[in-house]
Amino acid sequence: MTMAGSSRAPIPVVRAGAPEDAVGDLVPTKVTEPSNTEELSLALAGATREGETVAVRGGGTAQDWGPAPRALDLLVDTGKLSWIDHDPGDLVVEAGAGTPVADLYAHLAGEGQRLSYDPVRTGGTVGGTVATGASGPRRLLHGALRDLVIGMTVVRPDGVVARSGGRVVKNVAGYDLAKLHTGGYGTLGAIASVAFRLQPEPPALCLVESEYASGEEADRALAAVRESAIVPSAVEVRAGPGSALTLQVVLEGTHEGLRPRTEEAVQALGAHAHVSRYLPSGWGHRPSKGPLAWLSLPPAESVEAAARLGHRVRVGGCAPRGALHLSWPEGTPPEEIASVLEEVRAQPEWTAQLVRACPDSATTVDRWGQIPGLPLMRAVKDAFDPDHRFAPGRGAGGI
Amino acid sequence: MSLAENETAVALSALVPELRTICGENGVLTDHSQRRTYENDGLAHHREVPGVVVLPTSAEQVAAVVRLCHERGVPFVPRGAGTGLSAGALPRAEGVLLVTSRMRRILEIDIANECAVVEPGVANLDITRAAAPHGYYYAPDPSSQQVCSVGGNVAENSGGAHCLKYGFTVNHVRGLDVVTPAGDLVRLGGKAADAPGYDLIGTFVGSEGTLGVATRVVVNLTRSPEKTVTLLSAFQSMDAGGHAVSSIIGEGVLPSAIEMMDALAIEAAEAAVACDYPAGAAAVLVVELDGPTEEVDAQVEQVERLCAEAGSFETRTASGAQERALIWKGRKSAFAAVGRISPSYIVQDGVVPRTALPEVLRRITELSAESGIRVANVFHAGDGNLHPLVLFDDAEPGAWDRAEEVSAQILDLCVEHGGSITGEHGVGVDKACKMPRMYGPDDLETFDLFRRSLDPEGTANPDKLLPTPRLCGEQPGVRHEVHPLVASGQAEQF
Numbered sequence: 001m002t003m004a005g006s007s008r009a010p011i012p013v014v015r016a017g018a019p020e021d022a023v024g025d026l027v028p029t030k031v032t033e034p035s036n037t038e039e040l041s042l043a044l045a046g047a048t049r050e051g052e053t054v055a056v057r058g059g060g061t062a063q064d065w066g067p068a069p070r071a072l073d074l075l076v077d078t079g080k081l082s083w084i085d086h087d088p089g090d091l092v093v094e095a096g097a098g099t100p101v102a103d104l105y106a107h108l109a110g111e112g113q114r115l116s117y118d119p120v121r122t123g124g125t126v127g128g129t130v131a132t133g134a135s136g137p138r139r140l141l142h143g144a145l146r147d148l149v150i151g152m153t154v155v156r157p158d159g160v161v162a163r164s165g166g167r168v169v170k171n172v173a174g175y176d177l178a179k180l181h182t183g184g185y186g187t188l189g190a191i192a193s194v195a196f197r198l199q200p201e202p203p204a205l206c207l208v209e210s211e212y213a214s215g216e217e218a219d220r221a222l223a224a225v226r227e228s229a230i231v232p233s234a235v236e237v238r239a240g241p242g243s244a245l246t247l248q249v250v251l252e253g254t255h256e257g258l259r260p261r262t263e264e265a266v267q268a269l270g271a272h273a274h275v276s277r278y279l280p281s282g283w284g285h286r287p288s289k290g291p292l293a294w295l296s297l298p299p300a301e302s303v304e305a306a307a308r309l310g311h312r313v314r315v316g317g318c319a320p321r322g323a324l325h326l327s328w329p330e331g332t333p334p335e336e337i338a339s340v341l342e343e344v345r346a347q348p349e350w351t352a353q354l355v356r357a358c359p360d361s362a363t364t365v366d367r368w369g370q371i372p373g374l375p376l377m378r379a380v381k382d383a384f385d386p387d388h389r390f391a392p393g394r395g396a397g398g399i
Numbered sequence: 400m401s402l403a404e405n406e407t408a409v410a411l412s413a414l415v416p417e418l419r420t421i422c423g424e425n426g427v428l429t430d431h432s433q434r435r436t437y438e439n440d441g442l443a444h445h446r447e448v449p450g451v452v453v454l455p456t457s458a459e460q461v462a463a464v465v466r467l468c469h470e471r472g473v474p475f476v477p478r479g480a481g482t483g484l485s486a487g488a489l490p491r492a493e494g495v496l497l498v499t500s501r502m503r504r505i506l507e508i509d510i511a512n513e514c515a516v517v518e519p520g521v522a523n524l525d526i527t528r529a530a531a532p533h534g535y536y537y538a539p540d541p542s543s544q545q546v547c548s549v550g551g552n553v554a555e556n557s558g559g560a561h562c563l564k565y566g567f568t569v570n571h572v573r574g575l576d577v578v579t580p581a582g583d584l585v586r587l588g589g590k591a592a593d594a595p596g597y598d599l600i601g602t603f604v605g606s607e608g609t610l611g612v613a614t615r616v617v618v619n620l621t622r623s624p625e626k627t628v629t630l631l632s633a634f635q636s637m638d639a640g641g642h643a644v645s646s647i648i649g650e651g652v653l654p655s656a657i658e659m660m661d662a663l664a665i666e667a668a669e670a671a672v673a674c675d676y677p678a679g680a681a682a683v684l685v686v687e688l689d690g691p692t693e694e695v696d697a698q699v700e701q702v703e704r705l706c707a708e709a710g711s712f713e714t715r716t717a718s719g720a721q722e723r724a725l726i727w728k729g730r731k732s733a734f735a736a737v738g739r740i741s742p743s744y745i746v747q748d749g750v751v752p753r754t755a756l757p758e759v760l761r762r763i764t765e766l767s768a769e770s771g772i773r774v775a776n777v778f779h780a781g782d783g784n785l786h787p788l789v790l791f792d793d794a795e796p797g798a799w800d801r802a803e804e805v806s807a808q809i810l811d812l813c814v815e816h817g818g819s820i821t822g823e824h825g826v827g828v829d830k831a832c833k834m835p836r837m838y839g840p841d842d843l844e845t846f847d848l849f850r851r852s853l854d855p856e857g858t859a860n861p862d863k864l865l866p867t868p869r870l871c872g873e874q875p876g877v878r879h880e881v882h883p884l885v886a887s888g889q890a891e892q893f
Contacts, residue, residue, distance in 0.1 A: 089645060089754035090783075112651075133598075144592075146601055147570050162845035163838065168750045170782040171819035172556050172605055173826055173837055174864070175846050176569070179601030188597075200651030226513070227534075229625035229691050257694030298590040300511035320513065321592045353595045368595060373587045376579065376853060377597045383852030396596035 012039040014074075021075055023055055024068020028075035035080045037153060037161055037192040044190060045159025047074050053389045054157070056186045058098060058128030061121055065132050065292075065355050066185050067367065070393040076190055078127050083193075088113060092150070092167050094195040097127025113198045116142035118234075118284030127191040133183025134294070134355075136284035137234035138250065140318055142199070145182060151195035152178035154188075157385040161192070169197045180380065187395035188384045202252040207280075208265040210273040211244040215307025217270075218245050222303055222319055224268035225249060230261045237303055237319040239310025245303075247319070250279070287314070287327040291337050292356040295324040298349050305344075313340055326352070334364045345369040353396065371397045408493050410471050411450045418453055418495070421463040426501070428452035437496055440481040440488040441543070445828055449476070449490030456501045458576055458584055458614035465612065465859075466582025468495055474861050477608040479519065479551030482543040484746065485827030487555060487607045487863055497612060499550045505529050506615070512590045513620050514573055519550025519613050523557075526618065535620040538565040541823070542731070553613045556605030558823040561687070563781040564655040565621065567823075569604040574617030577603060580610065580854035589617055602849070607825055608860040610853050624689035627655075628699050629723040632684045632706040632714040633677035637661055637776075640682035641757040643709035644780045647686065648753065650705065652698050657781035658685040661760075663740070664733045664775040664788070671736030674729030677713040684711075684780065685730050687723075733777040734788065741773065741790035743799075745806045749813035750822040753783045759812050763787060766812075772805045784822035785813065811836065826864045832871035834864075 012035065017028035029052075034040040047054050052073035057063065078098035086093045088111045095104050101124050108114050118136025119129065130152075135144040142148070151165030154177070164177040181191055212218035218237070225235060225247075234250035249265050251258055266273045286292060295315075297305060299322035306315040306324065317324035326344075328337060337354065344352045354367040371377070374397045381388070381399050393399075418427045428434055429451055438446045455461045468475045474494035481488055490496045503520035510533045515526050523544040526537035540559035541547055547557070553575070558567045565571075574588035587603070588594040603610055634640040640659055647654065660668070662681045668674050676683050684706065688698045699716060706714050717723045737744050751759045760776065767774045775788040787809050791802035810820055810833060820826075820833050834843060847865055851857070862870045 087752065087754065089649065090752040091648065092752070135593075143566065143570055146598055147566065156845065160841050160845065163842050164846070166817070166819055166837075168752055168783060168818050168822075170558060170562065170567075170750050170779070170784045170822040172558075172567075172823060173819050173821050173830070173834065174842070175849055176556075176602055176605055177845065177849060179598040180849075182598060182601075184597055199653070200649070202651065226622070229622065231622070231690055231694075253691070253694045254697040256697040257691055260693050261691050294593060294595070296591040296593040296595075298512045299592075300509075322512075322590070323593050349589050349591050351591065351593075351595055371596050372594060373585050373599050374596065375583075376585060376599055379852045380597060380599075380849065383848050399596075 012043050017075060023057070023063050023072055023075070026068055026072040028055070028072045030073065031075045031077055033077045033080050037081070037155065040076065040081065040155045040190060040192055041159045041161050043074070043076060044155050044157060047389070048158050051387065051389070053392060055391045055394070056127070056131070056190045058125030059100065059123045061123045062128055062132045066394045067398070068394070069391045078125060081127070081192060086111065087167070090167070091198040091200070092169070092195060093198055094151070094167060094193055095126045096193050097125060097191045099126045101126060101129055108198065109201065112201050114201050115148060115196050116199045117145055117148055120284060120286045121288060122285065126194055130182050130191060130194050131184060131186045134286070135323065137236050137318055139323070140235055140320055141231065141233040146179055148196050149178045149182055149194055150197050152181060153192040154181055154190065155192055156189045157390045165195065167195050185394045186391045187381060187399055189390065204255045204258045205250065205252050205277065205279070206258055206262050207248060207250050207276045207278070208262060208269055208273050209246060209248040210269040211246050215245065215304045218247055218307065219303045221247055221269050225265070226320065228264050228268050230264050230268070232265070235318065235320050236316060237306045237324070238316045239306040240314035241311060245307050245310060286325050290330040291328045291332060291354065291358055293326040293341065293352050293354045295326055295344055295350065295352045297322045297324070297347065309340065309344070330358065332358070334358070338365045341365065341369065368397050408450070410473055411493055411495070414467060414471060414473060414495070415451060417467055418451065418464060421467070422453050422455050422460050426454045426456065426460070428454070437478065437481070437490060437498065440478070440483045440486060442484050442486040442827070442829055445486035445489045447490050447492055449496035450493050452496045452498060454498050454501045458578065461497065461612050461614050462578045462582050462584045464495065464497060465578050465580065468858050469580060469582050469856060472856060472858065474858050476860050477550070477554065477612045479548030479554070480522070480546050482547040483551060483555060483825060483827065484748070485821070485825040485829040487825050487827035487860070489828050491861070499548060499612070502614065508533065508620070509590065510535065510620070514590055514617050515620055516615065516617050517549055519548060519553070519616060521549050523547050523549060523552055530620045531623070534623050536623050537571070537618055538621045539568045539571055549616050549618065550613050553604050553616055554606065554608045555825045560656040560658060560779060563657060563779065564653050569601060571619045572600055572604055572616060573619060575600050575603060575613050576615035578612045578614055580856065580859040584614070607827060607864045609850055609864050611859060626692045626695045626718070627687065627689040627723065628695055628716060628718045629726045630686045630699065630702055630706070630714055630716050631676065631726045632686065632711040633680035634682040634684070634709070634711055635679070637682045637760050638757050639710040640684050641760065641780070643684060643706045643711065644756070645753065646705045646709060647702055648781065650701065652701055654686050654702070654781060655689045656685070656687040657779070658730050659683070659776070659778055659780035660730060660733060661776040663773060664737070664777045665729070667736040667740045667775060668729040668733050670739045672728055672732040674725070674732065676729050685726055730777070737775055737788045737790065741792070743791055743793040745789040745802055747785065747787045747789065747806050747809055748821050748824040749785050749810050749818060751783045751785065751813050751816045751818035753781070755816040755818070756780065756783055759785070759816055762812050763809055766805055766808055770801060770805050772802055774805065779822070782822070783818065785809070828863055828870060831862070831864060831866045834866050
């Protein structure tokens with residue numbers, strides 16, 4: 001093992017934390033903005049020597065996702081870790097953690113390619129997106145975010161730089177540690193860069209959507225989609241107080257192929273289905289304000305769940321994967337949120353985690369419920385961050 | 400036998416009565432000739448007779464066996480069907496070999512939730528057989544799929560010819576019951592996809608039995624494609640074939656498989672199965688397209704055009720099952736067929752970025768010319784996964800060493816070009832000592848840190864996946880004959 005502290009590179013610049021750097025109620029003592037992986041490593045090795053607690057910030061768009069850390073001395077801003085290394089011929093891109101997702105997507109679009117991942121919020125960075133791990137609608141066909149990551153460089157809490165995976169899609173050498181950091185909320189180290197598999201942008205797309213008066217009716221439509229051979233890229237369900245139960249189907253492919261597939265989708269969704277050639281703006285974004293929870297359930301129960309819960313709470317998400325989200329208006333009483341979470345957690349195989357809480361519900365609502373395998377997760381955390389200095393308390397189960 | 404090894408051997412014999420209590424009389428094999436049938440997996444030249452073999456029939460039995468091993472400090476090695484090609488299931492003389500072959504119930508085919516719940520010993524293809532009447536299949540299709548077990552697929556993160564489009568085992572596992580190295584039975588995920596917390600399923604898949612034993616697996620079922628078409632296209636050079644691959648992928652066509660064979664591999668296949676590939680071909684591509692009918696039709700035209708533009712002198716297109724099987728016959732027979740043109744050969748498994756394929760293939764040709772050792776190339780071209788077959792005559796003194804040298808140099812080429820030392824066969828024992836070529840000391844130390852976090856005592860499949868001093872003096876494996884399962888007609892290898 002090489003000790004990062006012995007390197008000749010200069011220690012990255014550190015400034016005092018300001019109120020706008022706060023994560024939750026915590027204003028960090030110091031903020032550092034490393035310009036490369038080596039500086040990031042030096043900063044974390046320094047924090048280890050000083051016994052400082054650390055959190056990482058990308059675009060700062062998800063600092064209210066997950067509980068605020070229990071303590072925060074050093075905030076690492078990844079803003080300068082912004083670079084794109086794209087191999088168009090190999091359909092692979094590697095990007096620095098601080099690269100804005102919008103920049104990455106604009107770059108890829110310039111080459112007629114894309115990362116087949118619908119961002120779930122605006123303004124995020126590559127590192128923050130991966131660390132929070134939530135997947136968007138087109139996960140149905142193209143895989144969840146974790147399925148698109150093929151390699152990662154991470155700086156461990158002790159400052160050691162570690163790479164896993166690589167820049168080829170097919171690779172089974174070594175443990176796939178990137179999986180732990182994808183959705184790990186920065187509790188096991190700081191992501192320095194991520195390599196993704198890409199796709200050429202399909203020539204044609206269409207969105208077919210329809211509203212339903214009842215859960216049974218929508219369930220029949222969903223079953224018809226499942227039984228068809230249209231191979232949708234996304235099937236989203238939506239419901240909420242005062243809004244209709246809706247199914248949205250996204251198809252992608254060639255112009256020739258899309259015509260009959262669209263007809264078939266319309267047939268499955270029902271005569272009132274509406275067809276559009278574009279995705280609406282904000283497609284895939286999860287609500288940016290108010291309490292937000294992820295609900296995971298056996299897929300066959302998605303539509304019924306949306307129909308039933310939709311009377312109390314806004315529901316959306318990928319029906320055939322059983323990956324839904326629940327959202328409430330700001331100011332919703334914590335008791336109401338707790339009651340919904342309790343209701344869904346009572347169902348066999350359902351799990352629910354409160355991703356974003358209101359300040360007043362942060363302490364009164366159980367964010368996680370039961371987490372299967374939590375002792376194993378703690379063992380992993382203890383190995384990588386024995387003193388629990390990295391975003392302590394931010395991960396699932398208060399890790 | 401060292402003092403420490405002697406102590407574990409004593410510990411092992413003390414274990415046997417307790418193992419019988421757990422697994423029953425006929426669930427524990429101590430007889431030498433019985434144990435010997437498990438001395439190797441598909442990579443037959445790593446051999447070790449296991450100290451004792453257990454054949455549990457339930458998750459509770461697996462957990463009890465592993466807990467016992469944990470308490471007594473006895474190593475255990477999990478084994479599925481034993482088809483692996485990296486000696487990942489190589490037994491330990493002083494350890495327990497835990498075989499899942501008696502846990503082979505398909506517990507549930509759940510079409511509404513598009514998943515199957517199975518025990519680890521279930522054969523890969525049996526899931527597809529059970530799902531097919533409903534219009535579904537299990538997508539990962541390693542070449543040994545008729546016999547290889549789902550538990551083994553989970554351990555190795557198995558792929559197959561069609562993983563270009565459909566991904567690997569890890570992309571299709573939704574839930575796992577796992578017996579940890581401490582003997583605890585833990586349920587991770589299930590029919591619901593996104594379990595909260597760290598993605599332990601994602602790291603357990605592909606961990607080669609070093610993090611425990613899967614005792615129940617929930618896998619995705621995939622809707623069977625409406626239409627499947629297979630094309631065979633012949634070229635006068637490997638370069639031209641490689642160019643066709645690049646333009647197919649570059650134009651946005653995503654075939655379910657793109658396979659390539661060179662002249663020597665074609666010659667072998669012709670000799671073995673008379674596959675009747677176009678005469679004079681220096682390279683053939685097998686391209687498979689599947690999906691909605693109209694999409695496939697459009698893409699077939701596109702692929703035919705791109706192959707012609709790249710210099711193909713003949714393209715055959717087949718949509719019927721029988722015609723398609725005919726095209727696949729040559730490709731699927733290639734590994735075994737090489738036995739017709741060479742007494743022995745080494746199967747290599749390396750990956751390069753697709754754009755580096757022409758350069759790497761040229762370098763392999765040069766290596767072959769310089770060393771006088773023939774190399775047949777058969778590979779998954781779409782994802783740059785090479786399977787060079789390095790041919791030699793083991794009756795000739797020093798031939799093995801020279802072949803092994805060429806094989807190792809090919810792996811170095813893969814790493815130099817930014818690729819991987821294994822695309823699908825795994826690291827196991829065979830490539831543990833090659834891990835430092837691909838990863839730095841800090842990367843390897845980090846892998847080990849993770850491993851020890853879940854197996855602090857080091858009893859779960861020790862000496863696999865990561866280099867150890869004990870291991871890295873040994874020689875990597877070599878195949879002198881056809882894979883035993885292929886020979887017995889139980890498996891195809893390609």
